[in-house]
Amino acid sequence: MTMEWAIQRLQELRDDYTSGENQLAQLDRRRVQLQDGLLRTAGAIQMLEELIAASGAFDADPEAVVTIQQ
DSSP states (O other), X not given: OOHHHHHHHHHHHHHHHHXXXXXXXXXXXXXXXXXXXXXXXXXXXXXXXXXXXXXXSSOSOHHHHXXXXX
């Protein structure tokens, strides 16, 4: 093993590490975006369920609404 090889390998490993950190940061950002989207969707579902239940248009069963729409 030569010193030149070791230096080159060290640089490759550092590059791989940096790349892994960047990919992990991207995944973390995407996870936050998905969580935000799910939170908004859950809020919309809750609002519509409450609206439907209050109107008495259906039997207050949210699944009945889905069945009717399909």
